[in-house]
Amino acid sequence: MAVLEHVNVTVSDPKATAVWLGAVFDWKIRWEGDAISGGYTAHVGDEGSYVALYTPNRAIDNPQHSYTTRAGLNHVGVTVDDIDAVEKRVKTAGFRPHNHGNYEPGRRFYFDDHDGVEWEVVSYT
Template sequence: MANLEHVNVTVSDPKATAAWLGAVFGWTTRWEGDAISGGYTAHVGDEGSYVALYTPNMAIKDPQHSYTTRAGLNHVGVVVDDIDATEARVKAAGFKPHNHADYEPGKRFYFDDHDGVEWEIVSYA
């Protein structure tokens, strides 16, 4: 059995993204500091897995549509116990949920963060 440990996403402000990830999912910053090419990274998650939030030491270009870009990150899926409470926290963080669905094996919705990263929230409860 293999487990996904982390994903690494380029964002405009790792500390700001870490703050809303903590508010929405209850995650904490496991580590932060200098990274490749003079950039900065924050690892945010729990004891088992995390999202590495990286920003380079240069201007970041606007993202292209991920579904038409080779190796594009289409979305990050997060499983939660209480989808309604999570959706309330997503809204409180200033994001707009969309594409709600309720089908086997669970309920889900999506939202786009301020960097254009799409997040899928899923509950199997």
């Protein structure tokens, strides 16, 4: 059996992103510190998996649209028990939920963060 441990995403401010991820998903910072090429990384998640938030030690170019960029990150999917509560926290964090849908076997919505990363929130309960 294989289990996804983490995904690594380049963001403008790992510390700020870690704060809203904690507020929205109740995740904790597992580790943070210096990273490749003089950059900085924060690992945010639970005991089983995490998102590595990386920023290089240089200006970050504006991203291209992920769905038309080879190897682009299209979205990160997170499962939750209480999708309505998480949607409220997403709004409180300053993000706008969109593309709501009910489908077999669950419910979902998406939101884009300050760096243009799209997040999918899914509930199967």
